[in-house]
Amino acid sequence: MLEDGCRRMAINYDNFMIKPGEKTRCAQCPVRKLALFKGVALENLEWTQGYREHQFVIKPKRRLMEEGLPSRYAFTLFSGWAALYQTAATGERQIHRFALPGDFIGFRPNPAIPIHYSAQSLTEVTVCAFPVDRLDRILRERTDLSARMMDMNAQSMRLCQQYMLGIGRKSAKERLSFLFLELFHRAKSLAGLLEGTEENSIAFPISQEDMADAMGLTSVHVSRTLKELTDAGLLTVKNRRLTIHNEPDLAELAQFDKKLALIDHPLL
Amino acid sequence: MLEDGCRRMAINYDNFMIKPGEKTRCAQCPVRKLALFKGVALENLEWTQGYREHQFVIKPKRRLMEEGLPSRYAFTLFSGWAALYQTAATGERQIHRFALPGDFIGFRPNPAIPIHYSAQSLTEVTVCAFPVDRLDRILRERTDLSARMMDMNAQSMRLCQQYMLGIGRKSAKERLSFLFLELFHRAKSLAGLLEGTEENSIAFPISQEDMADAMGLTSVHVSRTLKELTDAGLLTVKNRRLTIHNEPDLAELAQFDKKLALIDHPLL
Protein backbone atom coordinates (compact mmCIF):
# COMPACT_ATOMS: atom_id res chain seq x y z
CA MET A 1 0.00 0.00 0.00
CA LEU A 2 2.87 2.35 0.64
CA GLU A 3 5.48 1.49 -1.96
CA ASP A 4 4.72 3.62 -4.99
CA GLY A 5 7.95 4.20 -6.78
CA CYS A 6 8.47 7.65 -5.45
CA ARG A 7 11.12 7.86 -2.79
CA ARG A 8 9.54 8.29 0.58
CA MET A 9 11.84 10.52 2.51
CA ALA A 10 10.96 11.65 5.94
CA ILE A 11 10.27 15.33 6.01
CA ASN A 12 13.33 17.11 7.25
CA TYR A 13 12.10 19.98 9.29
CA ASP A 14 15.61 21.30 9.64
CA ASN A 15 15.29 22.45 6.05
CA PHE A 16 12.31 24.59 6.89
CA MET A 17 12.86 28.25 7.14
CA ILE A 18 12.57 29.71 10.58
CA LYS A 19 10.42 32.76 10.55
CA PRO A 20 12.76 35.69 10.18
CA GLY A 21 12.67 38.42 12.73
CA GLU A 22 11.09 37.99 16.08
CA LYS A 23 8.62 35.23 16.73
CA THR A 24 5.11 36.49 17.18
CA ARG A 25 3.99 36.64 20.78
CA CYS A 26 1.10 34.33 21.63
CA ALA A 27 -0.50 36.95 23.81
CA GLN A 28 -0.90 39.21 20.83
CA CYS A 29 -1.55 36.51 18.30
CA PRO A 30 -4.63 37.22 16.18
CA VAL A 31 -4.95 33.54 15.31
CA ARG A 32 -4.99 32.34 18.87
CA LYS A 33 -8.66 33.00 19.45
CA LEU A 34 -9.49 30.56 16.65
CA ALA A 35 -6.93 27.94 17.38
CA LEU A 36 -6.19 25.35 19.99
CA PHE A 37 -5.35 27.95 22.55
CA LYS A 38 -8.64 29.73 22.22
CA GLY A 39 -9.84 30.39 25.69
CA VAL A 40 -6.46 30.04 27.33
CA ALA A 41 -6.23 32.79 29.87
CA LEU A 42 -3.72 35.49 29.19
CA GLU A 43 -1.67 34.68 32.25
CA ASN A 44 -1.07 31.20 30.84
CA LEU A 45 0.17 32.30 27.47
CA GLU A 46 3.80 32.51 28.45
CA TRP A 47 3.49 28.83 29.10
CA THR A 48 1.92 28.27 25.68
CA GLN A 49 4.67 30.18 24.06
CA GLY A 50 7.28 28.07 25.75
CA TYR A 51 5.62 24.97 24.49
CA ARG A 52 5.59 26.18 20.93
CA GLU A 53 8.96 25.22 19.57
CA HIS A 54 9.26 26.95 16.22
CA GLN A 55 7.58 29.14 13.75
CA PHE A 56 8.29 27.97 10.21
CA VAL A 57 7.71 29.76 6.95
CA ILE A 58 7.04 27.34 4.10
CA LYS A 59 6.94 28.02 0.38
CA PRO A 60 3.92 27.02 -1.71
CA LYS A 61 3.54 23.36 -2.74
CA ARG A 62 5.80 21.92 -0.07
CA ARG A 63 4.88 18.97 2.08
CA LEU A 64 4.46 19.57 5.78
CA MET A 65 3.87 15.93 6.61
CA GLU A 66 3.58 12.70 4.70
CA GLU A 67 1.27 9.76 5.26
CA GLY A 68 2.90 6.77 6.88
CA LEU A 69 5.93 8.63 8.10
CA PRO A 70 6.60 9.72 11.63
CA SER A 71 6.48 13.43 12.25
CA ARG A 72 7.89 15.29 15.21
CA TYR A 73 5.47 18.15 15.03
CA ALA A 74 1.87 19.12 14.97
CA PHE A 75 1.13 22.56 13.59
CA THR A 76 -1.20 25.44 14.04
CA LEU A 77 -1.58 27.16 10.72
CA PHE A 78 -0.72 30.77 11.36
CA SER A 79 -1.17 32.13 7.84
CA GLY A 80 -1.86 30.76 4.37
CA TRP A 81 -3.71 27.79 2.93
CA ALA A 82 -2.85 24.09 3.05
CA ALA A 83 -4.41 20.85 1.82
CA LEU A 84 -4.64 17.60 3.79
CA TYR A 85 -4.93 14.50 1.65
CA GLN A 86 -4.47 10.79 1.25
CA THR A 87 -3.12 8.94 -1.78
CA ALA A 88 -4.59 5.83 -3.39
CA ALA A 89 -2.53 3.04 -4.91
CA THR A 90 -2.91 4.59 -8.36
CA GLY A 91 -1.39 7.78 -7.03
CA GLU A 92 -4.63 9.70 -7.09
CA ARG A 93 -5.18 12.12 -4.26
CA GLN A 94 -8.22 12.59 -2.12
CA ILE A 95 -8.11 15.90 -0.29
CA HIS A 96 -9.88 15.65 3.06
CA ARG A 97 -9.78 19.23 4.07
CA PHE A 98 -8.38 22.59 3.19
CA ALA A 99 -6.70 24.11 6.20
CA LEU A 100 -7.01 27.82 6.93
CA PRO A 101 -5.40 29.97 9.61
CA GLY A 102 -6.19 28.67 13.08
CA ASP A 103 -6.53 25.07 11.93
CA PHE A 104 -4.59 22.41 13.72
CA ILE A 105 -2.71 19.98 11.48
CA GLY A 106 -1.30 16.64 12.43
CA PHE A 107 -2.79 16.04 15.83
CA ARG A 108 -2.94 12.45 16.97
CA PRO A 109 -3.46 11.19 20.47
CA ASN A 110 -0.67 8.65 20.21
CA PRO A 111 2.47 10.17 18.73
CA ALA A 112 4.01 6.75 18.14
CA ILE A 113 1.51 5.95 15.43
CA PRO A 114 2.48 7.46 12.10
CA ILE A 115 0.04 9.87 10.65
CA HIS A 116 -2.16 8.58 7.85
CA TYR A 117 -2.48 11.67 5.71
CA SER A 118 -0.21 14.16 4.02
CA ALA A 119 -0.26 17.92 4.15
CA GLN A 120 0.86 20.35 1.50
CA SER A 121 1.07 24.11 1.46
CA LEU A 122 -0.98 25.81 -1.26
CA THR A 123 0.33 29.29 -0.62
CA GLU A 124 3.25 30.47 1.38
CA VAL A 125 2.42 29.34 4.84
CA THR A 126 3.52 30.15 8.36
CA VAL A 127 3.01 27.51 11.02
CA CYS A 128 3.59 27.28 14.73
CA ALA A 129 5.18 23.92 15.45
CA PHE A 130 4.46 21.97 18.62
CA PRO A 131 6.45 18.85 19.46
CA VAL A 132 3.92 16.08 19.26
CA ASP A 133 5.54 13.89 21.89
CA ARG A 134 4.59 16.36 24.55
CA LEU A 135 1.08 17.06 23.33
CA ASP A 136 -0.54 14.13 25.06
CA ARG A 137 0.78 15.10 28.44
CA ILE A 138 -0.31 18.65 27.98
CA LEU A 139 -3.79 17.63 27.00
CA ARG A 140 -3.99 15.56 30.15
CA GLU A 141 -2.87 18.39 32.34
CA ARG A 142 -5.02 21.04 30.78
CA THR A 143 -8.64 20.06 30.53
CA ASP A 144 -9.47 23.36 28.87
CA LEU A 145 -7.14 22.45 26.03
CA SER A 146 -8.45 18.94 25.66
CA ALA A 147 -12.01 20.24 25.58
CA ARG A 148 -10.97 22.70 22.93
CA MET A 149 -9.28 19.92 21.00
CA MET A 150 -12.44 17.87 21.10
CA ASP A 151 -14.37 20.82 19.73
CA MET A 152 -11.98 21.13 16.86
CA ASN A 153 -12.15 17.40 16.22
CA ALA A 154 -15.92 17.50 16.16
CA GLN A 155 -15.77 20.33 13.65
CA SER A 156 -13.51 18.54 11.24
CA MET A 157 -15.46 15.33 11.70
CA ARG A 158 -18.63 17.08 10.65
CA LEU A 159 -16.91 18.61 7.68
CA CYS A 160 -15.43 15.27 6.67
CA GLN A 161 -18.84 13.65 6.80
CA GLN A 162 -20.33 16.40 4.73
CA TYR A 163 -17.66 15.94 2.10
CA MET A 164 -18.49 12.24 2.15
CA LEU A 165 -22.15 12.90 1.58
CA GLY A 166 -21.27 15.11 -1.35
CA ILE A 167 -18.75 12.81 -2.96
CA GLY A 168 -20.96 9.78 -2.52
CA ARG A 169 -24.36 11.20 -3.32
CA LYS A 170 -24.25 14.52 -5.13
CA SER A 171 -23.61 15.69 -8.70
CA ALA A 172 -20.51 17.56 -9.75
CA LYS A 173 -22.37 20.87 -9.74
CA GLU A 174 -23.70 20.34 -6.26
CA ARG A 175 -20.34 19.25 -4.92
CA LEU A 176 -18.46 22.21 -6.30
CA SER A 177 -21.08 24.68 -5.14
CA PHE A 178 -20.76 23.23 -1.68
CA LEU A 179 -17.00 23.46 -1.73
CA PHE A 180 -17.08 27.09 -2.78
CA LEU A 181 -19.59 28.09 -0.15
CA GLU A 182 -17.82 26.20 2.57
CA LEU A 183 -14.47 27.82 1.82
CA PHE A 184 -16.05 31.20 1.23
CA HIS A 185 -17.67 31.27 4.63
CA ARG A 186 -14.75 29.81 6.46
CA ALA A 187 -12.49 32.39 4.88
CA LYS A 188 -14.89 35.22 5.65
CA SER A 189 -15.22 34.13 9.24
CA LEU A 190 -11.49 34.68 9.57
CA ALA A 191 -12.15 38.33 8.88
CA GLY A 192 -8.93 40.25 8.94
CA LEU A 193 -6.68 37.22 9.09
CA LEU A 194 -6.83 36.48 5.39
CA GLU A 195 -5.81 39.27 3.12
CA GLY A 196 -7.97 40.17 0.18
CA THR A 197 -11.27 39.26 1.80
CA GLU A 198 -14.15 41.40 0.62
CA GLU A 199 -17.89 41.56 0.88
CA ASN A 200 -18.63 38.84 -1.65
CA SER A 201 -15.23 37.64 -2.72
CA ILE A 202 -12.14 36.07 -1.23
CA ALA A 203 -8.59 35.25 -2.25
CA PHE A 204 -8.74 31.70 -3.51
CA PRO A 205 -5.42 29.95 -4.10
CA ILE A 206 -6.94 26.62 -5.11
CA SER A 207 -6.36 25.14 -8.54
CA GLN A 208 -9.02 23.24 -10.45
CA GLU A 209 -6.99 20.11 -9.85
CA ASP A 210 -7.19 20.70 -6.10
CA MET A 211 -10.95 21.13 -6.35
CA ALA A 212 -11.15 17.92 -8.32
CA ASP A 213 -9.08 16.05 -5.75
CA ALA A 214 -11.27 17.32 -2.95
CA MET A 215 -14.56 16.47 -4.61
CA GLY A 216 -13.74 13.17 -6.28
CA LEU A 217 -13.70 14.53 -9.84
CA THR A 218 -11.15 15.16 -12.58
CA SER A 219 -9.78 18.59 -13.32
CA VAL A 220 -11.26 18.42 -16.81
CA HIS A 221 -14.69 17.88 -15.43
CA VAL A 222 -14.20 20.63 -12.89
CA SER A 223 -13.38 23.01 -15.72
CA ARG A 224 -16.62 22.19 -17.51
CA THR A 225 -18.75 22.26 -14.39
CA LEU A 226 -17.24 25.52 -13.28
CA LYS A 227 -18.13 26.99 -16.63
CA GLU A 228 -21.74 25.94 -16.11
CA LEU A 229 -21.84 27.56 -12.69
CA THR A 230 -20.28 30.70 -14.07
CA ASP A 231 -22.63 30.85 -17.05
CA ALA A 232 -25.53 30.50 -14.65
CA GLY A 233 -24.33 33.67 -12.97
CA LEU A 234 -23.72 32.01 -9.63
CA LEU A 235 -20.05 32.73 -9.13
CA THR A 236 -16.72 33.43 -10.79
CA VAL A 237 -13.29 32.04 -10.09
CA LYS A 238 -10.64 34.17 -11.71
CA ASN A 239 -7.13 35.28 -10.93
CA ARG A 240 -7.01 33.21 -7.77
CA ARG A 241 -10.12 34.92 -6.51
CA LEU A 242 -13.57 33.52 -5.80
CA THR A 243 -16.58 35.80 -6.14
CA ILE A 244 -20.07 34.73 -5.14
CA HIS A 245 -22.72 36.42 -7.27
CA ASN A 246 -25.88 34.64 -6.20
CA GLU A 247 -25.55 33.08 -2.80
CA PRO A 248 -29.16 32.01 -2.22
CA ASP A 249 -29.36 29.95 -5.42
CA LEU A 250 -25.89 28.58 -4.86
CA ALA A 251 -26.76 27.55 -1.31
CA GLU A 252 -29.85 25.77 -2.48
CA LEU A 253 -27.97 23.94 -5.18
CA ALA A 254 -25.23 22.99 -2.74
CA GLN A 255 -27.63 22.09 0.06
CA PHE A 256 -25.41 24.26 2.18
CA ASP A 257 -26.57 25.56 5.53
CA LYS A 258 -24.59 28.57 6.61
CA LYS A 259 -25.74 28.32 10.20
CA LEU A 260 -24.44 24.80 10.61
CA ALA A 261 -21.23 25.49 8.79
CA LEU A 262 -20.10 28.28 11.00
CA ILE A 263 -20.66 26.78 14.38
CA ASP A 264 -17.52 27.15 16.33
CA HIS A 265 -18.25 25.51 19.59
CA PRO A 266 -17.86 27.93 22.41
CA LEU A 267 -15.66 26.73 25.18
CA LEU A 268 -17.95 24.85 27.45
CA MET B 1 -32.44 21.11 3.63
CA LEU B 2 -34.51 19.57 6.36
CA GLU B 3 -38.06 19.66 5.05
CA ASP B 4 -38.48 16.46 3.08
CA GLY B 5 -42.10 15.51 3.37
CA CYS B 6 -41.52 12.92 6.01
CA ARG B 7 -42.62 14.02 9.42
CA ARG B 8 -39.64 14.78 11.57
CA MET B 9 -40.58 13.66 15.00
CA ALA B 10 -38.11 13.80 17.79
CA ILE B 11 -37.13 10.35 18.88
CA ASN B 12 -39.13 9.44 21.92
CA TYR B 13 -36.85 7.41 24.07
CA ASP B 14 -39.68 6.65 26.42
CA ASN B 15 -40.92 4.24 23.79
CA PHE B 16 -37.67 2.33 23.91
CA MET B 17 -37.70 -0.92 25.72
CA ILE B 18 -35.75 -1.02 28.93
CA LYS B 19 -33.56 -4.05 29.05
CA PRO B 20 -35.54 -6.71 30.88
CA GLY B 21 -34.04 -8.29 33.94
CA GLU B 22 -31.14 -6.80 35.74
CA LYS B 23 -28.92 -4.22 34.12
CA THR B 24 -25.49 -5.54 33.36
CA ARG B 25 -22.82 -4.45 35.80
CA CYS B 26 -20.09 -2.27 34.36
CA ALA B 27 -17.45 -4.04 36.39
CA GLN B 28 -18.22 -7.27 34.63
CA CYS B 29 -19.04 -5.77 31.26
CA PRO B 30 -17.22 -7.48 28.41
CA VAL B 31 -17.70 -4.45 26.21
CA ARG B 32 -16.15 -2.02 28.63
CA LYS B 33 -12.59 -2.72 27.68
CA LEU B 34 -13.35 -1.58 24.12
CA ALA B 35 -15.53 1.35 24.91
CA LEU B 36 -15.25 4.77 26.41
CA PHE B 37 -14.59 3.40 29.85
CA LYS B 38 -11.65 1.33 28.75
CA GLY B 39 -8.94 1.93 31.25
CA VAL B 40 -11.23 3.13 33.99
CA ALA B 41 -9.99 1.53 37.17
CA LEU B 42 -12.26 -1.02 38.73
CA GLU B 43 -12.77 1.03 41.84
CA ASN B 44 -14.28 3.79 39.73
CA LEU B 45 -16.78 1.64 37.95
CA GLU B 46 -19.52 2.15 40.46
CA TRP B 47 -19.30 5.74 39.49
CA THR B 48 -19.51 4.86 35.81
CA GLN B 49 -22.53 2.77 36.45
CA GLY B 50 -24.28 5.57 38.23
CA TYR B 51 -23.67 7.84 35.32
CA ARG B 52 -25.18 5.41 32.87
CA GLU B 53 -28.87 6.10 32.95
CA HIS B 54 -30.51 3.30 30.99
CA GLN B 55 -29.94 0.21 29.01
CA PHE B 56 -32.29 0.05 26.03
CA VAL B 57 -33.08 -2.84 23.76
CA ILE B 58 -34.01 -1.72 20.26
CA LYS B 59 -35.52 -3.75 17.43
CA PRO B 60 -33.89 -3.86 13.99
CA LYS B 61 -34.34 -0.86 11.66
CA ARG B 62 -35.29 1.65 14.30
CA ARG B 63 -33.80 5.09 14.55
CA LEU B 64 -31.68 5.85 17.59
CA MET B 65 -31.13 9.46 16.68
CA GLU B 66 -32.02 11.73 13.82
CA GLU B 67 -30.03 14.47 12.13
CA GLY B 68 -31.01 17.96 13.10
CA LEU B 69 -32.97 16.96 16.14
CA PRO B 70 -31.86 17.31 19.73
CA SER B 71 -31.12 14.09 21.54
CA ARG B 72 -30.85 13.58 25.25
CA TYR B 73 -28.51 10.64 25.08
CA ALA B 74 -25.26 9.41 23.74
CA PHE B 75 -24.91 5.64 23.54
CA THR B 76 -22.37 2.94 23.91
CA LEU B 77 -23.37 0.09 21.67
CA PHE B 78 -23.50 -2.94 23.90
CA SER B 79 -24.59 -5.52 21.34
CA GLY B 80 -25.68 -5.60 17.70
CA TRP B 81 -24.95 -3.53 14.61
CA ALA B 82 -26.02 0.01 13.74
CA ALA B 83 -25.50 2.42 10.84
CA LEU B 84 -24.71 6.12 11.14
CA TYR B 85 -25.72 8.19 8.13
CA GLN B 86 -26.64 11.52 6.65
CA THR B 87 -29.39 12.23 4.14
CA ALA B 88 -29.11 14.38 1.00
CA ALA B 89 -31.88 16.60 -0.32
CA THR B 90 -32.97 13.87 -2.73
CA GLY B 91 -33.43 11.53 0.20
CA GLU B 92 -30.40 9.42 -0.61
CA ARG B 93 -28.41 8.18 2.34
CA GLN B 94 -24.70 8.27 2.88
CA ILE B 95 -23.65 5.89 5.61
CA HIS B 96 -20.58 7.21 7.45
CA ARG B 97 -19.87 4.27 9.63
CA PHE B 98 -21.18 0.95 10.78
CA ALA B 99 -21.18 0.82 14.56
CA LEU B 100 -20.22 -2.39 16.37
CA PRO B 101 -20.22 -3.25 20.06
CA GLY B 102 -18.08 -0.85 22.04
CA ASP B 103 -18.65 2.03 19.64
CA PHE B 104 -19.79 5.33 21.01
CA ILE B 105 -22.69 6.92 19.15
CA GLY B 106 -23.85 10.48 19.34
CA PHE B 107 -21.05 12.16 21.18
CA ARG B 108 -20.75 15.89 20.70
CA PRO B 109 -18.79 18.30 22.83
CA ASN B 110 -21.61 20.80 22.97
CA PRO B 111 -24.94 19.16 23.76
CA ALA B 112 -26.89 22.23 22.73
CA ILE B 113 -25.97 21.76 19.09
CA PRO B 114 -28.21 19.22 17.39
CA ILE B 115 -26.48 16.22 15.99
CA HIS B 116 -25.90 16.20 12.26
CA TYR B 117 -26.32 12.52 11.51
CA SER B 118 -28.86 9.80 12.07
CA ALA B 119 -28.39 6.36 13.53
CA GLN B 120 -30.36 3.23 12.77
CA SER B 121 -30.21 -0.26 14.22
CA LEU B 122 -29.46 -3.00 11.71
CA THR B 123 -29.99 -5.88 14.11
CA GLU B 124 -31.60 -5.96 17.48
CA VAL B 125 -29.40 -3.71 19.51
CA THR B 126 -28.69 -3.07 23.16
CA VAL B 127 -27.28 0.30 24.12
CA CYS B 128 -26.14 1.92 27.32
CA ALA B 129 -27.52 5.45 27.40
CA PHE B 130 -25.62 8.34 28.93
CA PRO B 131 -27.29 11.72 29.35
CA VAL B 132 -25.39 14.00 27.03
CA ASP B 133 -25.82 17.13 29.09
CA ARG B 134 -23.54 15.73 31.74
CA LEU B 135 -20.93 14.32 29.40
CA ASP B 136 -18.98 17.53 28.98
CA ARG B 137 -18.54 18.02 32.68
CA ILE B 138 -17.45 14.46 33.12
CA LEU B 139 -14.90 14.74 30.36
CA ARG B 140 -13.52 17.79 32.07
CA GLU B 141 -13.24 16.08 35.38
CA ARG B 142 -11.77 12.85 34.13
CA THR B 143 -8.77 13.36 31.94
CA ASP B 144 -8.49 9.61 31.43
CA LEU B 145 -11.92 9.61 29.83
CA SER B 146 -11.26 12.61 27.66
CA ALA B 147 -8.02 11.04 26.47
CA ARG B 148 -9.92 7.88 25.67
CA MET B 149 -12.56 9.89 23.86
CA MET B 150 -9.91 11.54 21.75
CA ASP B 151 -8.54 8.12 20.84
CA MET B 152 -11.93 7.00 19.70
CA ASN B 153 -12.42 10.21 17.75
CA ALA B 154 -9.10 9.74 16.04
CA GLN B 155 -10.11 6.21 15.09
CA SER B 156 -13.38 7.19 13.50
CA MET B 157 -11.74 10.15 11.83
CA ARG B 158 -9.24 7.85 10.18
CA LEU B 159 -11.97 5.50 9.09
CA CYS B 160 -14.06 8.35 7.73
CA GLN B 161 -11.14 9.60 5.71
CA GLN B 162 -10.49 6.16 4.34
CA TYR B 163 -14.09 5.87 3.25
CA MET B 164 -13.69 9.23 1.56
CA LEU B 165 -10.61 8.09 -0.32
CA GLY B 166 -12.52 5.04 -1.50
CA ILE B 167 -15.69 6.82 -2.52
CA GLY B 168 -13.82 9.59 -4.26
CA ARG B 169 -11.05 7.68 -5.92
CA LYS B 170 -11.65 3.94 -6.12
CA SER B 171 -13.71 1.60 -8.31
CA ALA B 172 -16.77 -0.23 -7.07
CA LYS B 173 -14.80 -3.46 -6.67
CA GLU B 174 -12.10 -1.80 -4.64
CA ARG B 175 -14.58 0.01 -2.44
CA LEU B 176 -16.59 -3.08 -1.62
CA SER B 177 -13.51 -5.18 -0.96
CA PHE B 178 -12.37 -2.53 1.46
CA LEU B 179 -15.71 -2.43 3.21
CA PHE B 180 -15.77 -6.19 3.66
CA LEU B 181 -12.26 -6.37 5.02
CA GLU B 182 -12.78 -3.46 7.33
CA LEU B 183 -15.93 -4.93 8.84
CA PHE B 184 -14.49 -8.42 8.89
CA HIS B 185 -11.50 -7.38 10.94
CA ARG B 186 -13.39 -5.10 13.22
CA ALA B 187 -15.86 -7.87 13.92
CA LYS B 188 -13.12 -10.40 14.48
CA SER B 189 -11.30 -8.11 16.86
CA LEU B 190 -14.41 -8.16 19.00
CA ALA B 191 -13.78 -11.86 19.49
CA GLY B 192 -16.45 -13.34 21.68
CA LEU B 193 -18.64 -10.26 21.75
CA LEU B 194 -20.25 -10.94 18.38
CA GLU B 195 -21.92 -14.26 18.02
CA GLY B 196 -21.27 -16.37 14.97
CA THR B 197 -17.69 -15.22 14.46
CA GLU B 198 -15.48 -17.89 13.00
CA GLU B 199 -12.02 -18.25 11.57
CA ASN B 200 -12.79 -16.77 8.16
CA SER B 201 -16.39 -15.76 8.40
CA ILE B 202 -18.60 -13.46 10.44
CA ALA B 203 -22.28 -12.77 10.90
CA PHE B 204 -23.05 -9.96 8.52
CA PRO B 205 -26.42 -8.28 8.91
CA ILE B 206 -25.85 -5.71 6.18
CA SER B 207 -28.05 -5.56 3.10
CA GLN B 208 -26.74 -4.73 -0.34
CA GLU B 209 -28.56 -1.45 -0.10
CA ASP B 210 -26.64 -0.62 3.07
CA MET B 211 -23.38 -1.44 1.33
CA ALA B 212 -24.42 0.79 -1.54
CA ASP B 213 -25.27 3.65 0.79
CA ALA B 214 -21.93 3.32 2.54
CA MET B 215 -19.83 3.20 -0.59
CA GLY B 216 -21.62 5.71 -2.80
CA LEU B 217 -23.12 3.13 -5.18
CA THR B 218 -26.57 1.79 -6.02
CA SER B 219 -27.81 -1.53 -4.76
CA VAL B 220 -28.09 -2.80 -8.32
CA HIS B 221 -24.46 -2.09 -8.94
CA VAL B 222 -23.50 -3.66 -5.63
CA SER B 223 -25.28 -6.82 -6.70
CA ARG B 224 -23.30 -7.03 -9.92
CA THR B 225 -19.99 -6.13 -8.33
CA LEU B 226 -20.53 -8.59 -5.54
CA LYS B 227 -21.11 -11.27 -8.13
CA GLU B 228 -17.77 -10.43 -9.71
CA LEU B 229 -15.98 -10.67 -6.39
CA THR B 230 -17.72 -13.96 -5.65
CA ASP B 231 -16.95 -15.39 -9.09
CA ALA B 232 -13.33 -14.45 -8.58
CA GLY B 233 -13.35 -16.65 -5.50
CA LEU B 234 -12.52 -13.83 -3.14
CA LEU B 235 -15.48 -14.01 -0.80
CA THR B 236 -19.11 -14.96 -0.37
CA VAL B 237 -21.98 -13.11 1.24
CA LYS B 238 -24.84 -15.44 1.87
CA ASN B 239 -27.50 -15.88 4.53
CA ARG B 240 -26.37 -12.79 6.39
CA ARG B 241 -22.87 -14.19 6.64
CA LEU B 242 -19.64 -12.92 5.13
CA THR B 243 -16.90 -15.42 4.34
CA ILE B 244 -13.46 -14.37 3.17
CA HIS B 245 -11.91 -16.97 0.87
CA ASN B 246 -8.80 -15.21 -0.34
CA GLU B 247 -7.71 -12.51 2.00
CA PRO B 248 -4.36 -11.60 0.44
CA ASP B 249 -5.80 -10.90 -2.99
CA LEU B 250 -8.76 -9.13 -1.48
CA ALA B 251 -6.48 -6.95 0.64
CA GLU B 252 -4.42 -6.01 -2.37
CA LEU B 253 -7.50 -5.13 -4.38
CA ALA B 254 -8.91 -3.12 -1.50
CA GLN B 255 -5.61 -1.46 -0.65
CA PHE B 256 -6.40 -2.49 2.87
CA ASP B 257 -3.75 -2.55 5.55
CA LYS B 258 -4.74 -4.76 8.44
CA LYS B 259 -2.13 -3.30 10.74
CA LEU B 260 -3.44 0.21 10.36
CA ALA B 261 -7.05 -0.83 10.60
CA LEU B 262 -6.75 -2.47 13.93
CA ILE B 263 -4.87 0.11 15.86
CA ASP B 264 -6.72 0.81 19.02
CA HIS B 265 -4.72 3.43 20.72
CA PRO B 266 -3.55 2.24 24.07
CA LEU B 267 -4.36 4.55 26.88
CA LEU B 268 -1.55 6.99 27.01
Next chain:
DNA sequence: CGCTGAGTTGATGACAATCAACTCGGGTGG
Protein backbone atom coordinates in the same frame (compact mmCIF):
# COMPACT_ATOMS: atom_id res chain seq x y z
C1' DC C 1 -51.41 -18.98 -0.88
C1' DG C 2 -50.30 -14.68 -1.83
C1' DC C 3 -47.67 -10.94 0.12
C1' DT C 4 -43.39 -8.60 0.95
C1' DG C 5 -38.63 -7.28 0.83
C1' DA C 6 -34.18 -8.45 -0.92
C1' DG C 7 -31.66 -9.64 -4.59
C1' DT C 8 -30.82 -10.65 -9.66
C1' DT C 9 -30.64 -9.68 -14.45
C1' DG C 10 -31.19 -7.14 -18.76
C1' DA C 11 -31.61 -2.93 -21.53
C1' DT C 12 -30.66 1.65 -21.87
C1' DG C 13 -28.77 6.09 -20.83
C1' DA C 14 -26.22 9.77 -18.28
C1' DC C 15 -22.56 11.64 -16.08
C1' DA C 16 -18.04 11.82 -15.61
C1' DA C 17 -13.35 9.83 -17.09
C1' DT C 18 -10.06 9.60 -20.54
C1' DC C 19 -7.28 11.03 -24.39
C1' DA C 20 -5.71 14.64 -26.98
C1' DA C 21 -5.03 19.09 -28.97
C1' DC C 22 -4.95 23.65 -28.12
C1' DT C 23 -4.87 28.49 -25.70
C1' DC C 24 -3.22 31.60 -22.52
C1' DG C 25 -0.29 34.01 -19.26
C1' DG C 26 3.69 34.34 -16.54
C1' DG C 27 8.19 33.35 -15.83
C1' DT C 28 13.10 32.66 -17.39
C1' DG C 29 17.09 32.81 -19.90
C1' DG C 30 19.53 33.84 -24.07
Next chain:
DNA sequence: CCACCCGAGTTGATTGTCATCAACTCAGCG
Protein backbone atom coordinates in the same frame (compact mmCIF):
# COMPACT_ATOMS: atom_id res chain seq x y z
C1' DC D 1 13.34 42.33 -25.32
C1' DC D 2 11.83 38.43 -27.32
C1' DA D 3 11.56 33.42 -27.67
C1' DC D 4 10.67 29.70 -25.30
C1' DC D 5 8.85 26.92 -21.83
C1' DC D 6 5.77 25.44 -18.45
C1' DG D 7 1.74 24.84 -15.79
C1' DA D 8 -3.05 25.73 -15.67
C1' DG D 9 -7.05 25.74 -17.94
C1' DT D 10 -10.18 25.00 -22.07
C1' DT D 11 -12.49 22.38 -25.51
C1' DG D 12 -13.74 18.40 -28.41
C1' DA D 13 -14.28 13.45 -29.26
C1' DT D 14 -14.83 9.16 -27.36
C1' DT D 15 -15.19 5.66 -23.87
C1' DG D 16 -16.66 3.54 -19.69
C1' DT D 17 -18.45 3.06 -15.22
C1' DC D 18 -22.21 3.27 -12.88
C1' DA D 19 -27.28 4.90 -12.56
C1' DT D 20 -31.83 4.17 -13.89
C1' DC D 21 -35.86 1.67 -15.13
C1' DA D 22 -38.13 -2.48 -15.30
C1' DA D 23 -39.17 -7.27 -15.01
C1' DC D 24 -38.33 -11.18 -12.69
C1' DT D 25 -36.84 -14.82 -8.94
C1' DC D 26 -36.71 -16.37 -4.50
C1' DA D 27 -37.10 -17.02 0.45
C1' DG D 28 -39.57 -15.98 4.50
C1' DC D 29 -43.88 -15.35 6.65
C1' DG D 30 -48.62 -14.40 8.14
